[in-house]
Amino acid sequence: MKMKLSNEDISSVRVRQIERISGEDVRKCYQCGNCSGGCPVSFEMEIPPSQVVRFLQLGRVDEVMAANSMWVCVGCLQCYSRCPKGVSVAAMLEALRQTVLRKGEDFEKIKDLPYPFLKKAPQQALVCGFRKFVS
Amino acid sequence: MPRIGVFVCQCGNNIASTVDTKKVAGEMSKLPGVVFTCDYKFMCSSPGQEMLKQAIKENKLDGVIVSACSPHMHEKTFRKASEAAGLNPYQCEITNIREQCSWVHHDKTRATGTVKSIDLTRMTIERLKRNKPLKKIKIPVRKKALVIGGGIAGIQAALDIAEGGRDVILVEKEPSIGGNMARLSETFPTMDCSQCILTPKMVEAELNERITLYTYSEVEKVDGYIGNFTVQIRRKSKYVDEDRCTGCGECIEKCPFKVESQFELNLTKRKVIYTPFPQSVPNVPVIDAPNCPKIQKDKCGACAIACGPKCIDFKMQDKIVTEEVGAIVVATGYQLMPNERFGEYGYGRIKDVISGMQFERLASSSGPTGGEIRRPSDGKVPQSVVFIQCVGSRDEKKGVSYCSKVCCMYTAKHTMLYSHKVHGGQAYVFYMDIRSGGKRYEEFVRKAIEHDNAMYLRGRVSRVYEKDGRVVVQGADTLSGSQVEIEADMVVLATAIVSREGADTLAQRLGIGYDKDKFYNEYHPKLRPVETVTAGIFLAGTCMGPMDIPESVAQGSAAASKVLALFSADEMAREPITSVVNRATCNACWDCLTACPYSAIERESVKDRQGNIVRWLAKVNEGVCQGCGVCVAACRSKSIDLRGYTDEQVYAAINAF
Numbered sequence: 001m002k003m004k005l006s007n008e009d010i011s012s013v014r015v016r017q018i019e020r021i022s023g024e025d026v027r028k029c030y031q032c033g034n035c036s037g038g039c040p041v042s043f044e045m046e047i048p049p050s051q052v053v054r055f056l057q058l059g060r061v062d063e064v065m066a067a068n069s070m071w072v073c074v075g076c077l078q079c080y081s082r083c084p085k086g087v088s089v090a091a092m093l094e095a096l097r098q099t100v101l102r103k104g105e106d107f108e109k110i111k112d113l114p115y116p117f118l119k120k121a122p123q124q125a126l127v128c129g130f131r132k133f134v135s
Numbered sequence: 136m137p138r139i140g141v142f143v144c145q146c147g148n149n150i151a152s153t154v155d156t157k158k159v160a161g162e163m164s165k166l167p168g169v170v171f172t173c174d175y176k177f178m179c180s181s182p183g184q185e186m187l188k189q190a191i192k193e194n195k196l197d198g199v200i201v202s203a204c205s206p207h208m209h210e211k212t213f214r215k216a217s218e219a220a221g222l223n224p225y226q227c228e229i230t231n232i233r234e235q236c237s238w239v240h241h242d243k244t245r246a247t248g249t250v251k252s253i254d255l256t257r258m259t260i261e262r263l264k265r266n267k268p269l270k271k272i273k274i275p276v277r278k279k280a281l282v283i284g285g286g287i288a289g290i291q292a293a294l295d296i297a298e299g300g301r302d303v304i305l306v307e308k309e310p311s312i313g314g315n316m317a318r319l320s321e322t323f324p325t326m327d328c329s330q331c332i333l334t335p336k337m338v339e340a341e342l343n344e345r346i347t348l349y350t351y352s353e354v355e356k357v358d359g360y361i362g363n364f365t366v367q368i369r370r371k372s373k374y375v376d377e378d379r380c381t382g383c384g385e386c387i388e389k390c391p392f393k394v395e396s397q398f399e400l401n402l403t404k405r406k407v408i409y410t411p412f413p414q415s416v417p418n419v420p421v422i423d424a425p426n427c428p429k430i431q432k433d434k435c436g437a438c439a440i441a442c443g444p445k446c447i448d449f450k451m452q453d454k455i456v457t458e459e460v461g462a463i464v465v466a467t468g469y470q471l472m473p474n475e476r477f478g479e480y481g482y483g484r485i486k487d488v489i490s491g492m493q494f495e496r497l498a499s500s501s502g503p504t505g506g507e508i509r510r511p512s513d514g515k516v517p518q519s520v521v522f523i524q525c526v527g528s529r530d531e532k533k534g535v536s537y538c539s540k541v542c543c544m545y546t547a548k549h550t551m552l553y554s555h556k557v558h559g560g561q562a563y564v565f566y567m568d569i570r571s572g573g574k575r576y577e578e579f580v581r582k583a584i585e586h587d588n589a590m591y592l593r594g595r596v597s598r599v600y601e602k603d604g605r606v607v608v609q610g611a612d613t614l615s616g617s618q619v620e621i622e623a624d625m626v627v628l629a630t631a632i633v634s635r636e637g638a639d640t641l642a643q644r645l646g647i648g649y650d651k652d653k654f655y656n657e658y659h660p661k662l663r664p665v666e667t668v669t670a671g672i673f674l675a676g677t678c679m680g681p682m683d684i685p686e687s688v689a690q691g692s693a694a695a696s697k698v699l700a701l702f703s704a705d706e707m708a709r710e711p712i713t714s715v716v717n718r719a720t721c722n723a724c725w726d727c728l729t730a731c732p733y734s735a736i737e738r739e740s741v742k743d744r745q746g747n748i749v750r751w752l753a754k755v756n757e758g759v760c761q762g763c764g765v766c767v768a769a770c771r772s773k774s775i776d777l778r779g780y781t782d783e784q785v786y787a788a789i790n791a792f
């Protein structure tokens with residue numbers, strides 16, 4: 001795809017906001033790809049973890065928002081524990097989720113979830129899922 | 136009957152894995168004249184050498200052969216050991232049974248390596264039987280050095296040689312020493328100002344009593360050999376008497392004509408009588424003769440009127456000076472690939488596309504903008520600047536195949552300088568790889584990105600064009616997999632570092648080698664990095680290939696220490712493997728003279744009692760002869776022989792095969 005890049009993209013307010021919520025600095029990532037290499041679910045992501053950071057560096061928040069990556073992330077923190085620069089993609093993905101959830105639009109109530117589903121799902125999935133979708 | 140000893144080395148497993156060394160030794164013991172043989176794990180080790188010495192003494196050997204690795208490796212070691220045991224060192228010969236024998240064979244069972252080792256050793260024995268004891272050649276050393284090129288590498292070499300108590304002549308072709316470093320603003324990775332660290336060294340070189348500065352000068356001719364070079368230097372006419380000029384600058388002030396300044400890379404103009412930059416050393420102006428109307432058509436002369444001490448002479452001529460030196464350091468540096476070669480980047484067509492070196496001048500407080508970053512077209516402060524790396528470098532098709540090594544670092548430096556000078560300005564960098572090997576270099580680049588906010592994009596730029604007063608850059612970012620378009624105010628190209636124009640001519644004059652890119656060749660890239668194949672000529676700095684200031688300085692010092700080591704004795708010893716002319720049969724056809732690649736053959740006249748020349752003869756200058764043997768092959772009357780490799784010896788070796 002073609003991208004027009006300008007000073008405004010690099011100093012994007014929306015990226016700064018994600019940095020504020022996550023406590024991360026997107027510039028620290030040097031695109032080694034370790035996070036994408038180790039992430040247990042990156043094969044399911046439309047944009048793998050390292051590229052999520054790259055898009056944020058380039059100010060391309062819309063594309064990150066539209067991708068399934070932040071919802072697929074299981075919050076295992078593998079990316080953070082392996083990152084040689086100490087960057088937490090997990091925290092950035094969480095911040096991205098927060099920006100959506102805080103709008104209160106696409107909200108799931110636990111009690112609305114079908115009981116058979118809750119019974120079948122593994123414990124870890126529930127904990128992680130509730131954290132992700134309900135906060 | 137000769138008494139020869141043969142020592143076969145196993146070299147751990149290097150030789151022994153494919154050669155049966157015991158068998159080689161056994162076979163040799165059957166040959167006439169061989170009185171001692173053995174094989175051993177490491178002949179070069181101390182016990183190995185001791186064994187050699189003891190065998191020489193106990194068996195009264197008059198010649199030894201070590202069948203081992205290449206003579207390049209341990210010939211010296213074994214000759215020294217033989218000498219210590221009382222043998223003439225040239226009665227010790229090496230048979231190479233490793234590099235071209237054991238290493239190229241696969242297994243011991245087929246015994247091919249063993250057979251070859253036996254053949255080779257037998258051949259050496261026959262050659263050795265006809266050896267004559269030789270003595271090292273002593274040649275006197277003139278303890279004065281010549282340094283060609285007054286960049287940082289050459290300055291450092293000259294200072295160190297002078298510090299070591301030897302006289303130095305420093306030849307620089309420009310009106311001032313300093314080289315490319317004088318153009319730089321601040322320097323990575325510590326960001327000290329280039330002038331502040333360079334000018335003290337320049338002044339030191341000027342004031343040092345042991346250093347003679349010849350600026351605006353070039354080496355025209357080099358004759359002689361290590362310890363004894365004769366050099367002709369052309370001192371171009373400055374049209375200003377250097378001894379009387381006070382450097383007041385009145386002449387420059389009064390000169391009414393201006394031309395583009397090469398030092399400022401055409402970013403501004405200078406006068407026709409000029410010093411390249413304010414801190415020039417020496418601080419003596421020169422007249423740019425082709426542009427001076429007084430010299431060309433006898434009009435003007437304003438400078439001469441202004442000059443108080445009356446030291447301007449429009450009739451001044453070039454001078455040739457001859458100097459005798461013992462060693463030469465070549466430090467002629469680099470230049471940048473002309474950006475015009477890259478039409479797609481718009482250099483020369485779009486005013487706001489400049490080179491990295493031009494950016495240095497913009498950022499320099501002594502530069503044309505006084506250190507403010509202003510673009511050339513309209514003098515505006517650019518709010519976005521795109522830096523393009525690897526322009527011409529790593530480009531086999533249109534540029535050079537190698538990496539220019541310093542541009543990753545100076546581009547990071549440029550982004551920092553820019554962000555410090557233009558608040559709110561955004562730097563973009565297109566790169567292929569970031570090469571920041573060096574002490575604190577990686578940290579430096581990360582700082583440019585993480586602290587000074589440079590936006591790095593991984594990809595090459597394919598097109599740069601102008602649109603509504605802005606420069607549009609089209610490239611790629613392979614990390615996000617996208618094509619990128621940036622509308623910028625200015626573009627800076629990190630152009631390839633290439634060898635100096637005329638580097639090949641100088642090399643031919645000096646008799647040193649150069650590579651496909653016309654960078655000078657070191658004797659050995661790892662182990663003899665500042666020597667050349669021509670003894671007595673050393674290298675320092677970027678004339679050898681791209682490198683940064685710390686490396687150039689280190690090489691300057693390294694070359695100086697080589698020179699000082701050479702000067703530490705009054706005479707130097709040379710290997711006696713040189714050719715000799717048979718005066719009875721030489722018929723002066725001069726085939727040898729044209730064949731010798733080192734110009735070691737001279738014409739000698741034979742005179743009668745009245746002093747009339749009756750005959751001419753070829754004569755070998757032992758100081759210059761490298762023992763290559765080309766003359767031996769060229770001589771039609773078989774009048775030249777190479778010591779240690781005489782025809783008789785070589786034929787005997789062949790017959791033994």
Ligand SMILES: Cc1cc2nc3c(=O)[nH]c(=O)nc-3n(C[C@H](O)[C@H](O)[C@H](O)COP(=O)(O)OP(=O)(O)OC[C@H]3O[C@@H](n4cnc5c(N)ncnc54)[C@H](O)[C@@H]3O)c2cc1C
Nearest residue numbers: 284286287288308314315322323467468469676677683684
């Ligand atoms: C844009 C740019 C920025 C850089 N920034 C940095 C930096 O921040 N830090 C860093 O460490 N390095 C930097 N470098 C690299 C640095 O410029 C070089 O490492 C250094 O200048 C090399 O010095 P030198 O003496 O080998 O060569 P040069 O500086 O080229 O000096 C050679 C001298 O020899 C003279 N000469 C040439 N031919 C002859 C001849 N035939 N006879 C007599 N004299 C002759 C020349 O006139 C010149 O004065 C930068 C390079 C570039 C292009």
Ligand code: SF4
Nearest residue numbers: 039073074076077079
């Ligand atoms: S925290 Fe999320 S992005 Fe990071 S490794 Fe785990 S699943 Fe992947």
Ligand code: SF4
Nearest residue numbers: 029032033035050083
């Ligand atoms: S591991 Fe860290 S530095 Fe490497 S790509 Fe992922 S976030 Fe960036």
Ligand code: SF4
Nearest residue numbers: 380381383384386442
């Ligand atoms: S006016 Fe004369 S003394 Fe002054 S700088 Fe010029 S040449 Fe030298």
Ligand code: SF4
Nearest residue numbers: 528538539540542543
């Ligand atoms: S130093 Fe960097 S910019 Fe320069 S050629 Fe090498 S990789 Fe390219």
